[in-house]
Amino acid sequence: DTEVTQTPKHLVMGMTNKKSLKCEQHMGHRAMYWYKQKAKKPPELMFVYSYEKLSINESVPSRFSPECPNSSLLNLHLHALQPEDSALYLCASSQDPGSSNQPQHFGDGTRLSIL
Amino acid sequence: AQSVTQLGSHVSVSEGALVLLRCNYSSSVPPYLFWYVQYPNQGLQLLLKYTSAATLVKGINGFEAEFKKSETSFHLTKPSAHMSDAAEYFCAVSDLPGTYKYIFGTGTRLKVLA
Numbered sequence: 001d002t003e004v005t006q007t008p009k010h011l012v013m014g015m016t017n018k019k020s021l022k023c024e025q026h027m028g029h030r031a032m033y034w035y036k037q038k039a040k041k042p043p044e045l046m047f048v049y050s051y052e053k054l055s056i057n058e059s060v061p062s063r064f065s066p067e068c069p070n071s072s073l074l075n076l077h078l079h080a081l082q083p084e085d086s087a088l089y090l091c092a093s094s095q096d097p098g099s100s101n102q103p104q105h106f107g108d109g110t111r112l113s114i115l
Numbered sequence: 116a117q118s119v120t121q122l123g124s125h126v127s128v129s130e131g132a133l134v135l136l137r138c139n140y141s142s143s144v145p146p147y148l149f150w151y152v153q154y155p156n157q158g159l160q161l162l163l164k165y166t167s168a169a170t171l172v173k174g175i176n177g178f179e180a181e182f183k184k185s186e187t188s189f190h191l192t193k194p195s196a197h198m199s200d201a202a203e204y205f206c207a208v209s210d211l212p213g214t215y216k217y218i219f220g221t222g223t224r225l226k227v228l229a
Contacts, residue, residue: 106159
């Protein structure tokens with residue numbers, strides 16, 4: 001069982017819809033991440049939050065909007081997505097922001113399909 | 116800049132045979148290295164990590180990896196493959212301190228033959 005919980009597990013949406021992905025961890029980790037993973041590829045970093053503040057945005061289109069309401073929760077708000085945005089979206093957390101030797105712990109992801 | 120190379124996008128072994136998955140890195144600073152496994156329709160699960168304490172690192176599910184600085188390698192091994200080991204394996208290196216980033220290899224798909 002993963003300690004990072006993502007909901008929903010699957011999401012199908014049209015290009016004009018607005019939806020949100022949710023991620024939760026109760027390990028006391030202070031860094032949280034969003035990744036996008038296409039089939040047969042490694043995860044690609046999208047955003048990093050450190051102590052609930054956005055610290056990295058990897059030039060992600062504005063149709064993806066992250067939010068960190070508190071130290072345990074991370075949301076990804078979706079609006080006007082494109083078919084090429086269909087992918088597995090993974091959330092991860094790590095204990096100590098800026099400490100490179102701390103492993104990231106991943107959730108099982110949300111499988112997103114854009115119609 | 117850091118980088119990771121995983122040789123062999125697909126590896127097939129017989130059940131009970133040795134598993135060897137290769138990972139080479141380049142790093143301008145002492146690296147922190149990680150191996151992850153991804154089963155179908157799941158996220159990434161940490162197998163083991165190297166953080167400069169011991170060069171031979173033991174992980175979960177019988178896997179281990181040896182850090183060889185002279186060869187800039189961190190290969191993953193398991194003495195005897197099990198059918199349940201069939202999955203995608205990713206090697207990752209931490210980017211420069213304070214950047215939070217992983218540099219992932221392209222992954223190796225392990226197939227275990229009965």
